[in-house]
Amino acid sequence: MTVFDPRDRVTLADVAAHAGVSVMTVSRVVNDRPGVGEGTRVRVQGAIAALGYRPNIVARGLKARRSRTIGLIVPDVTNPYFPEIVRGAEDVAIAHGFTLLLTNVIEDVEREVAALEAFEDRRVDGVIACSPRLVSERLEELLERHHAAVIVNRRSRPDIAGSVRIDHEQGMRQLIRHLVATGCRRLGVLAGPVHSFAARERMLGIDRETREHGLDLPDERIIVSAPTVDGGEIAARALIRRDPEVDALVCFNDLVAAGALSALAELGIAVPDEVAVVGYDDIPFARMFTPPLTTIRAATYDLGRHAMTMLLERMAGRGRGVDIVLQPELVVRASTRHRLAAPSGGVISL
Amino acid sequence: MTVFDPRDRVTLADVAAHAGVSVMTVSRVVNDRPGVGEGTRVRVQGAIAALGYRPNIVARGLKARRSRTIGLIVPDVTNPYFPEIVRGAEDVAIAHGFTLLLTNVIEDVEREVAALEAFEDRRVDGVIACSPRLVSERLEELLERHHAAVIVNRRSRPDIAGSVRIDHEQGMRQLIRHLVATGCRRLGVLAGPVHSFAARERMLGIDRETREHGLDLPDERIIVSAPTVDGGEIAARALIRRDPEVDALVCFNDLVAAGALSALAELGIAVPDEVAVVGYDDIPFARMFTPPLTTIRAATYDLGRHAMTMLLERMAGRGRGVDIVLQPELVVRASTRHRLAAPSGGVISL
C-alpha cells in the first residue's frame, strides 16, 4: 500500500485528465449543472469515484464568495442552556447543506470580538451571536461587516441583524409572582453579567413586579454573580452574610441557582422552608437538583431553529424586519413552597 | 454614512494602492516578515488601519495550504462531559492562534462521516475525534486523509492518529469494587452504545471485576441504553421489570445514571437503600443530583488540553507514537451505601 499524502489531493484537473475531458466539464458534473452529455456525465462520475475526488471548498469559496459555512457564537458551551440552542441551529443548518463554525467565547468580550473577526476572515456566509456581552455599538459595527446576522436573546437594529429572543421580563415576573404567592417577602437577587441584555431584562422584570406588589428591594439584597455554579455559590454566601433574613433567592440562571443550593446546603439552611430558590432557563438538569428547581422554561431548541431559519432567510435577502419573541413558562418544583394563594396560570411540573 | 457592502472587501491590492507600494510589501507587513524598511512599514500599517483591511484566510489557505483551523468532533455537546473537553482543547488552540471548527454529530455515525469529510473539504490542518462511534477501519480510512489526527477515548494506530484516553477498565473496576465493598451482590448494568470503545472497555472492567469477586452477571441483567437521560430512564425501568431483585445499577455514564435515578424515584425505590446507583464521568451536575451521584472522575479539561497539544505536535511532524492514558478516580457520594468493609484507596468527596 502506498503512503497517502494529504498534501497532494485529487483536483478537478486530475479528474479531467482521467476522464479525458476539460476541467469545466468536470466542474459542471460536480455541481450538477446542465450542459453535459449523458455519456460524458457517466464517464466523469466514474473518474470522480475512481480517484476519490472531493471538491476543495476553500478554492471554491475564493471564487464563488460563498463558503456554505455559518459562524455561531455562544458564551459558554459548558452551560447546558446553550448546547440546546446549538442543536436547534445545527439541525436546520445541516438540513440546508451548511456547516457550522461553533465558537465558545467563555463569557469574554475580547474573545467575542476575536471570534467575530475570525468569522469575517473566513468569509462565513452568516453569523448567529447568542447572548452577546459586547456593547451594542461595537457589536453592530462587527455584525455589519457580515453578509447576514442574527442575534439570539437580544434586541437589535433590524437592518443589521435579526433578533430571536425570549420575553425575559415576563418570565421574571412570573417567577416573582409565584414567590409572592407562596409567601416570600424579603427577596435576594443573584443578578447576572452587567453587560448581558438578558440580565438587564430580567432585572427589569424583578423591579417592576416587586414594585407592583409593594415589596422593598434595596440594593444590598442585589448581588452580581458570575453566571456559573461557582459564581452562584460565592454570591449566595455573600448575600446570606449581608442579610440572613432573606426568604428567597432569585437567581440569574439555573447554574447560579445550583451554586446557591450548594451554598445553602452547606450553611444548613433548608430549601424551601427557610429560603426558596428560583432559577431561570430550565436546563435539563434542573429537575435533578436537590431539591428540584423551580425555574422558567423556554423552548431553547426552537430558539436555535428559529435563529438559523431567520439567518438563512436574511442570507437570501428576505425577512428583514421580522423579529421573533418567544414566551417562557413557569415550572414549579420543590425549591419553592407550595402555593398559599390561588394559582395564576403557571404550569405545574414534576 | 455609506452602505457597507461586505461583498467588496478591502484587499491587499487596495492597501497597496493606498500606500503606494506593491502587494508583496503589504503581505510582508501583514505577516510580520522582515525585509521592509521602517518608513514603509509604518506607512503600510497606516493604510491597513485606514482601510480596515483584514486578510482573507480563504485565499491565504488556498495558496499556503494551511488554514490554521482545527476540526473537533464530539458526539453530543448536550452531554456536559464533552464541553469540558472542548474547553481544554479550545484554550490550547487559541493560545497557538488556531480556530476550532466544532461539530456535534449527535451520536450518529453518518454525521460523523459527513463531519470528517466536511473537514477534509475545508482543508483543516488537523482533526480531533472525541469518542468516535465509527468502526475503526472506516474511521482510520477517513483520518488518514488528514494531515494530523488525534482520537480521544479510544486506542488507534499510531501512524494514523495519536490517542488520549482514560483507563476506563480501571475506572469501572474501582466502581465495582466499591459496590461490592458496600454489600451489593446482584448488579444490573445499563451499558452504553455498542460501537463505543469506551463502552466496551467499561464492560470489560465490569466483567473482569465481578468475575474476580465471584459474582454472577447474567445477560438478562445487562441492557444497552442510549447514552442520555431519557435512555437511562427507559433502560432502568426495563431492567427493574426483568429483575426486581437487583441491588445496584451500574450506568454507562452520568446521564444514564440521572435517568435511572428518575426512574427509581418514580417507582418508589429508595436509593441507595434498596438499589445503589453509580455513574461515570463526574459531570459538573453529578454532585447536584438527588441523591448526589457516586461516579468516576477523570481530568476532562486536561483530556482536551492533552489532545490539542498532541495534535499540534503531530502537525509539526513530532510526537508520533506517544499515547497518553489518564487514570480516573472514584468519587463516592450518597447514591451508594456507606462502606461496610475497610476503604481501598478511593477518594471520598462531598
Add this chain to the structure above:
DNA sequence: TTGAAAGCGCTAACAG
C-alpha cells in the same frame, strides 16, 4: 455540448 481564458486574494520564488 464542450472548452479556453481569466481571475478570486493571497504567497513563494526569484529578480532588481
Add this chain to the structure above:
DNA sequence: CTGTTAGCGCTTTCAA
C-alpha cells in the same frame, strides 16, 4: 529593501 511573476483549485464568461 522592494517588486514581478506565477499559480493554489475552482468558477464565471465567452467562444467554438
